[in-house]
Amino acid sequence: MGYPVVLSDLINYFKKFPGIGEKSAERMALSLLDFPLEDVLKFSDSMVNAKKKLHPCPICGHLTENELCDICSDQSRNKSVICILEDYKSVFAFERAGNYNGVYHVLNGLISPIDDVNPEDINLASLVDRVSKIENPELIIALKSTIEGETTTLYIKKIFEGQNVEISRLSYGIPMGAEIDYLDEITLDRALSDRKKIS
Ligand SMILES: [Zn+2]
Numbered sequence: 001m002g003y004p005v006v007l008s009d010l011i012n013y014f015k016k017f018p019g020i021g022e023k024s025a026e027r028m029a030l031s032l033l034d035f036p037l038e039d040v041l042k043f044s045d046s047m048v049n050a051k052k053k054l055h056p057c058p059i060c061g062h063l064t065e066n067e068l069c070d071i072c073s074d075q076s077r078n079k080s081v082i083c084i085l086e087d088y089k090s091v092f093a094f095e096r097a098g099n100y101n102g103v104y105h106v107l108n109g110l111i112s113p114i115d116d117v118n119p120e121d122i123n124l125a126s127l128v129d130r131v132s133k134i135e136n137p138e139l140i141i142a143l144k145s146t147i148e149g150e151t152t153t154l155y156i157k158k159i160f161e162g163q164n165v166e167i168s169r170l171s172y173g174i175p176m177g178a179e180i181d182y183l184d185e186i187t188l189d190r191a192l193s194d195r196k197k198i199s
Pocket residue numbers: 057058059060061062068069070071072073
């Protein structure tokens with residue numbers, strides 16, 4: 001005999017989370033049944049709220065529930081230094097490391113011709129616009145060392161070639177293919193302070 005349909009539906013939803021297999025999904029679903037109804041309602045509300053209220057910041061592409069994200073609206077951040085990242089998970093990793101006082105630009109993807117992801121499919125146009133309004137811009141490219149990361153890095157370098165834009169990239173202390181958001185704070189800090197100028 002299998003699970004009642006409502007329960008197997010719930011298990012199937014938990015299985016959609018990264019790293020959650022059949023057994024863990026079953027455990028999560030069954031323990032949810034032990035929660036007081038009030039908590040289950042709050043849990044479902046918080047999922048709906050997160051999904052409905054969070055949107056990309058119109059300046060940098062980071063997640064926010066306000067008009068602008070906390071970082072873009074923070075007057076103490078240096079707006080002429082922009083760290084370019086693949087996704088907002090990486091922004092959280094940099095913020096946890098805590099020593100960076102510039103701002104970010106979240107690409108929301110990397111250029112990947114085999115997957116049919118072209119420059120216009122990622123958040124690059126707004127970067128060009130943003131940089132054009134800064135007096136002495138510095139860009140720090142912090143993308144992973146994969147073919148997609150390299151292609152995107154070279155593309156960005158090419159866009160700003162011949163312009164007064166200082167571009168550096170994180171040092172190679174970062175393992176090949178490592179996801180930026182999985183790096184520990186010390187590695188990330190070191191890669192940032194050892195960044196290499198590329199134009
Ligand atoms: Zn922002």
